[in-house]
Amino acid sequence: MEYRLERDRPFTLVGMNFFGNPFKAAAAWDVDNEIGSLWKRLTAYLEGHPVAALPPDVPAWFEAHVMHPASAATGDYEVFVGAETERPLDGPLELVVKALPARDYAVVAMRCAEMEPGWEERVAAEAVGRYGRAIESRWGLQRYDSRYSSLEDPDSIIEMWTPLAPGRPDGTAP
Amino acid sequence: MTDGDRRLASVGRALDLVEERLRDGLDVGAMASAACYSIFHFVRVFTELTGHGPYDYLMRRRVAEAARELVSGDRSILELALEYRFESPDGFSRAFRRCFGAAPSEARKAGAYAEGSARTPITRERVRASMEAGLTIRAERLPDVLVAGRPLAPGEAAGPGAELMLLRPGSDPFAGRATHGPADYPLLSARAPGGDYIGVYGDPPLDLGLARDRLYRTAIPVGSARPRAPLELARLDGGGRPTALLVPVAFDGSPVAAGRGAGAMSLKPVGVVRSPYEARGDAPRQGWLSSAESVIEVYEAFEEALVGVADAKRLVALYWGDRADRSVLKSPTPFSAEPRGVFTSRSPNRPNPVALCVVDVISVAGRRITVRGLDALDGSPVIDLKSYIEEPIRPSGSVLQ
Structure with missing residues (x-):
């Protein structure tokens, strides 16, 4: 795993979203969970509909998990998948725009082979240990670029972007 | 301690909290805090280890405990509903029916419920055994x-x-x-x-x-x-x-x-109806009796099946009457004093509520077909669309109208 700190990074993304418990179907009986279905819905749409809001060769795709006020009551939350855009107003009706406020992010690049159960806890612990900062738990991001091919490929690389609570200008805890 | 042990310990604390606070205010945020996880991470781990979403588990445990008291005691249904944090007897009744397939009053009368499906507490031992297996x-x-x-x-x-x-x-x-x-x-x-x-x-x-x-x-x-x-x-x-x-x-x-x-009887909706009729009383007795327009939205997966639809003046639309009463076998009709069997009437209530309308096509925009003559309620699943043939199609010589 490789760690780095991305400073003061805002995001404006265009894509599609889903609200609920995305692991319900997978846990019940299906190999596909709702996040997989969401990606399929987005890629199927983009295959048939060029989107002016996205560059011709998207450099990276993002998956955001966002808490809403209802999340504390029911555990349901928003999953958004899409890519960065500089022209959010050019998105078609079928796509939505997600703006995330600027934050420092603890970024961890990991191979799919390293994604055994418990990796999320280790990433969170590493982030706190390295940067001395609390995690901002209202959202989280995963970044997929040319280093990623599929979850079945052990050498595919995924980046986990974990927002950190505001800190000092040098990136350390206040 | 392994990663599996840590996950088990975290989910175990949340499971304990559920049992302690079945009758108190408790939400998934508090369960996630007990597990020392963020909510989205907690939902993922809890669902993976127990097979239930955390909110679903909490609701099922509350209903199961209320059901146990319902058949063994004499407290009122309202009292039990409020004690187990349901906001109304109706909400409790719906949750009870979803869990046990019967109303609370029916379970009390029978003195029993489908106990085998009640969600007994999930213990750490049970979670560990599931993980190990x-x-x-x-x-x-x-x-x-x-x-x-x-x-x-x-x-x-x-x-x-x-x-x-x-x-x-x-x-x-x-x-x-x-x-x-x-x-x-x-x-x-x-x-x-x-x-x-x-x-x-x-x-x-x-x-x-x-x-x-x-x-x-x-x-x-x-x-x-x-x-x-x-x-x-x-x-x-x-x-x-x-x-x-x-x-x-x-x-x-x-x-x-x-x-x-x-x-072989599995059907999948090919689209959905957007109509001005929201409740059963709103819809006309037959679609052709109204000039109101509806929209048939065909799902993206079936877009190819729409090739040529822009040339059609009429279509046969089959939809599923999802709010029909499927227990009805006889129904009153305007044409007879006695109720008729539903197989000789056009009642929307029937064992398999498949409904058929011949509709006039007003316009087609992408996968949205605006039509006149459809008697479907808003949100009805569309089963199929077929071309309409003007000529007599039945051996008896009668015309499909």
């Missing part, structure tokens, strides 16, 4: 299964070579190998009906008690399914050890008939 759940559709073999004596294990074991209440287990076709029919055989099954898979030998708990108290209720035959099918490895336990099910809320051939 590598349990996974999946649904599958099977053809008719004919097993050639023999009944097992009490306590006898299936021997090497057996592929399947049928388990039925009141009968000895029947183990053997699967056969295909009449030519293979053996003298001694047992049959499991084809159709939808939900199965629990695990490392051999699968603990059947653990598998049943996961099936009947988690996978089947969470999947809005119900067993459709009193039998279980165990898959065996080469040494006669179980690797999976499957139960034939019907999924609630889907237009799938139970019984033989059920697998």
Whole structure:
């Protein structure tokens, strides 16, 4: 795993979203969970509909998990998948725009082979240990670029972007 | 401590909190805090380890405890509903029916409920056993299964070579190998009906008690399914050890008939109706009696099937009457003093509420077809669209109108 700190990074993304418990179907009986279905819905749409809001060769795709006020009551939350855009107003009706406020992010690049159960806890612990900062738990991001091919490929690389609570200008805890 | 131990300890604290606070205000945020996880991470881990979403588990536990008190005590349904944090008796009644298939008043009158499906507390030991057994759940559709073999004596294990074991209440287990076709029919055989099954898979030998708990108290209720035959099918490895336990099910809320051939009766909506009729009383008795316009939105997956629809002046639209009463077999009609059987009437209430309308096509925009003459309620699933033929189409010479 490789760690780095991305400073003061805002995001404006265009894509599609889903609200609920995305692991319900997978846990019940299906190999596909709702996040997989969401990606399929987005890629199927983009295959048939060029989107002016996205560059011709998207450099990276993002998956955001966002808490809403209802999340504390029911555990349901928003999953958004899409890519960065500089022209959010050019998105078609079928796509939505997600703006995330600027934050420092603890970024961890990991191979799919390293994604055994418990990796999320280790990433969170590493982030706190390295940067001395609390995690901002209202959202989280995963970044997929040319280093990623599929979850079945052990050498595919995924980046986990974990927002950190505001800190000092040098990136350390206040 | 391994990663698995840490996850188990975290989820275990949340499970304890549920039992402590069934009657108090408790939400998923508090459960996640007890587990020391963010909410989205907690939802993921809890669902993976228990098979339930955390909110679903909390609701089912509250309903199960209320049900136990309901049949064993004399407290009012309202009192129990409020004690277990339901905001109204109606909300409690809906949750109760979803869990047990009956109203609370019916359970009280009968002095019993479907206890086997009640969600008893999930313990740390149960979660650990599931993790160690590598349990996974999946649904599958099977053809008719004919097993050639023999009944097992009490306590006898299936021997090497057996592929399947049928388990039925009141009968000895029947183990053997699967056969295909009449030519293979053996003298001694047992049959499991084809159709939808939900199965629990695990490392051999699968603990059947653990598998049943996961099936009947988690996978089947969470999947809005119900067993459709009193039998279980165990898959065996080469040494006669179980690797999976499957139960034939019907999924609630889907237009799938139970019984033989059920697998072939599966329908999938091809679109949805957007109409001005929101409630049953709003819709005209026949679509052609109204000039109101509706929109048929065809789903993206069926876009290719719309080629040529822009040239059509009329279409035959078949939709599913999802709010119809499926228990009705006789219905009053404007044309007779006596109620008629629904097979000789056009009542929307019928065992299989398939509705048919000939509609005028007003305009087509992408996958949205604006039509006149459709009597469907807003949100009705569309089953099919067909071209309308102007000529008589029936041997009797009558015209489809």
